[in-house]
Amino acid sequence: MIKIAVYGKGGIGKSTTTSNLSAALSDLGLKVMQVGCDPKADSTKNLVRKEALVNGKIPTVLDQIKQKGKNLTLEDIVFPGYGNTLCVEAGGPTPGIGCAGRGIIAAFEELERLKAYETYEPDVVLYDVLGDVVCGGFAMPIRGGYADHVFVVTSGEMMSLYAANNIASAVRGFGNRGYAKFNGLILNSRNIENERNIVEQAAQEMESHIVKILPRSGEVQTAEDERKTVIEALPESDMAKEYRDLAKKVLEAVKAA
Numbered sequence: 001m002i003k004i005a006v007y008g009k010g011g012i013g014k015s016t017t018t019s020n021l022s023a024a025l026s027d028l029g030l031k032v033m034q035v036g037c038d039p040k041a042d043s044t045k046n047l048v049r050k051e052a053l054v055n056g057k058i059p060t061v062l063d064q065i066k067q068k069g070k071n072l073t074l075e076d077i078v079f080p081g082y083g084n085t086l087c088v089e090a091g092g093p094t095p096g097i098g099c100a101g102r103g104i105i106a107a108f109e110e111l112e113r114l115k116a117y118e119t120y121e122p123d124v125v126l127y128d129v130l131g132d133v134v135c136g137g138f139a140m141p142i143r144g145g146y147a148d149h150v151f152v153v154t155s156g157e158m159m160s161l162y163a164a165n166n167i168a169s170a171v172r173g174f175g176n177r178g179y180a181k182f183n184g185l186i187l188n189s190r191n192i193e194n195e196r197n198i199v200e201q202a203a204q205e206m207e208s209h210i211v212k213i214l215p216r217s218g219e220v221q222t223a224e225d226e227r228k229t230v231i232e233a234l235p236e237s238d239m240a241k242e243y244r245d246l247a248k249k250v251l252e253a254v255k256a257a
């Protein structure tokens with residue numbers, strides 16, 4: 001089982017990138033489980049099968065724990081998505097009350113307690129994690145032995161590179177204890193001036209590199225309007241090719257690690 005965490009600043013394109021990566025990996029014949037680790041709980045909205053949606057979202061693990069307590073089953077929290085994918089949303093607390101990372105910790109504990117990985121036997125697990133603050137639950141994927149590989153989605157914008165650097169430092173901090181490996185940056189272009197050079201430079205400072213440059217594309221929005229990934233909505237498009245190439249590069253990077 002390949003266990004990958006995709007980190008990055010809020011709004012940078014983690015969920016879009018991760019969902020398309022899941023769909024592309026599924027098209028390669030792999031079984032993929034995507035676990036949304038962001039209190040926004042919208043990681044899998046373009047990946048999940050529409051029948052599973054309640055008020056436009058799938059129920060989160062945190063919500064389901066509240067409702068069903070110990071009667072919770074895997075079917076309450078794991079939902080089928082495009083192709084051979086499975087979707088989970090950790091969820092988050094009511095804004096203003098409680099810690100946002102708690103949803104992630106609870107979700108991880110429940111998935112383990114209910115033997116999700118043994119039951120579904122995914123080839124790849126992708127954790128889509130908000131990386132603005134790498135503390136508490138948000139550090140769980142890199143700390144608890146959950147993810148073996150970490151990729152960071154960033155643009156050339158300073159705030160997203162700042163977040164990327166924090167994540168790189170956190171992984172390095174845990175690194176010598178045999179946990180996750182920092183496998184590189186995914187540049188999700190915002191088309192700012194000199195973007196590639198800026199991110200290459202930043203990657204060097206993190207002792208890392210760019211795994212894949214994704215262009216900014218209107219096709220993402222077109223697919224999103226149908227609540228689908230680009231891979232599903234526009235499989236022949238240029239952007240679908242980019243996401244398939246991302247899948248290939250991620251698998252190569254994982255193999256090389």
Ligand code: ADP
Pocket residue numbers: 008009010011012013014015016017188189214215216217218220221224
């Ligand atoms: P995050 O999960 O990091 O908070 P999202 O994946 O939800 O961010 O992306 C935020 C918005 O950016 C989405 O509405 C999406 O349409 C847009 N977006 C992401 N990547 C691209 C891209 N490569 N080209 C165009 N739009 C993009």
Ligand code: MG
Pocket residue numbers: 014015016038040042043
């Ligand atoms: Mg997201």
